[in-house]
Amino acid sequence: MARKSKQAYKQAPWRRQIQSIGLSLLPVVAIAVIISLYLIIGGQAAAAGLLIMNLHYEEEEILRTIANQRTQLAWITSYSQMQKRAEKMGYEVASEINMHYITIAGYQGQNAVLIAPPPGIENESALFVNKLYNQSLSNWFLETFFIASPNGIGGDS
């Protein structure tokens, strides 16, 4: 018959207390860590949100400034202003007597105005956005640890 072994000594009560307190505090600490992470990430997300809002207002202001400056430039280069400036600088209106026509090889005349690119030419700036900024956390996790990305992390170089 097997004999039951008996522990000769008990752990000190203070040790047992610390163990039990430690064990009961463990989930509390884990929760606190998770909450802290959540708060940090949440705070960063909120800051990013506010930054987006500020950038949105800044963009509006920049667009307004561009429109305004384009128009101010048009005011100072308007027909009447340019005429005044030309007269002040001593230019005269050309007449047919002053006109001399010469042949310039390859010159096709004044090109048609092109204020924006024609359709078919894609906006290159779209490629400047790094793939990292379009990647979710889960995608990053999967691609990093389970799928071998041909371009490595982040993809674009």
Add this chain to the structure above:
Amino acid sequence: MKKSYVSRLNLIGVSLSLASILIVLQMVRIQNSTKHQELSQWADEEYSYAIENYYPERGNIYDRWGRLLAGNEDVYEVGVMLEYVANPITIAQALDGVNQLNYKDILAAASKTYDPEKSVYAVLTDFLPSGVIDALSQIKQDYELANPYGRKEKLPSLQGVVWIPHLKRSYPENALASNILGFYSFMDRENGFGYYGVEEYYDDLLAGTPMEIFMPRNPYLLEELPDVPAGASLVLTIDREIQAMVEKKLDEAVEEHEAESGTVIVMDPRNGEILAMASQPRVNLNQYWKYEEEFEDKTPFNRAISETYEPGSVFKVLTMAAAIDAGTVDEETIFNDPGRFEYGGSIIYNWNRRGWGKQTMQGCMQHSLNVCLAWVATELGKEDFYKYLQAFGIGRRTNIDLGGEEIWPLSTPGDSDWYPIQLATNSFGQGIAMTPIQLAAAVSAVANEGKLMKPHVLKAIIQDGKQYDTSPQVLSVPIKPESAKIINNMLVESLKEESSLASVPGYSIAGKTGTAEIPVGGVYGTELTNASFVGWGPADDPQFLVYVWIEKPGSSPWGSVVAAPVFSSITQDLVMYLDIPPEDSEQTLIAKEN
């Protein structure tokens, strides 16, 4: 003792559990109550999102070389946040006289009692330029240094005064090309609208789509804000330099000939592009609200597209083109002009009331003989004559892309208002009405090998960062290229032989004068006339067509005296702007190249 201790603990436990259960139950009840849904919706509306009305930037308008004709500039609305106003008297003193504001009105607005429900903000004025705002900002800062937050009531303070920037339509060329551009009623910020010209015709494109944006107040929701694209920008076929030159010469001619008004159209007959279109009167578009002072009664905003009139002898170009194309006459056909032509119970006379004897068709055009053209039209026959007129677009809108085009319906055989005499009178442009653009477009078909191109002012649209060029459209082919060539030569020789005031030294020009009596009360014979000239060149490869119409000239009634010199003057400058060398230079250049 121990037992009672346990029972008390149990009692507390049960009580706390019951309380917890009650709280949970209450929470479930609140979550599912109808009141909750109402409150939740109210909170979402009030606190989750701010509704912002976003008006996209109105598209720009450029001339054919990219020079801005209509844009937008920064201006400011000035108002007071009533909650923060510290010293209304200072506000009234600072803004007195600015933008026609007066002390009393400002004081009344700034002294309003703040009410979070009804009275939060009061607008004082709008459309202030940035220079005024800079000065106002400086004053406000100075006061703020001496009296922070306006706490000392007796010291001056501009606390509560705010300025909000926004864009305003701006026309850097003022009145230049105003008849083409039209205007946008920018003083009405919420319900502004394009009136006349390009601003009216392309209002939807230029305006873009105003949007109500739900701007989240919760920063977590601010991941993506909707992109509100600006209105489309337009590149016109108009050349600013040519437009300015044409307007100047037209104004001088109207003044010199004591005329009531005038109109000039310069177009490229090869593709229908309008290079310039000038008309009187014109208005400074930056002060568009004054246009009613300039355009009294029913004066059209742009006579070139909105005023119908009897064109007179310039119309003979179409009659002769139709007859040649149908084979009724050719350049060798002889007409013996007796000086009168009886038809449909009426008698047609020449402009000088005498006969010109034997004339070729070129002679008929050169001397502008009504009798000859009336005979040509009757030989052609009414069915063919009106069929050709319809093919030339007479009686129909050209559908030029400008707001406000008018037409006069063409009466044809079978209509209740058509009489046989009209076949004869219509042949020389009497008893038939049209707009200058209709006539210019119709005649441009003769200059363009018989192809009638749609007149237009839009060269390209810039939308979503891309430029889309427009393509020329053929409206009809009323005559064959051979017929166009014959009439072209006929009109070149006519101008050469009569040493016309319309001729342009060094260039081969085709053209025709017009002098149309203006009927008063349905009776012709008054001294009031419409003097006009239509011409194009270089005759062997037409690159421009110029139509000049001087309305009711006082110095002379004749198109050959009043309108022809204007045509010549405009064309002499035009060939330089278009880099068209004179024929002798061209020959030299070709010789050098070879």
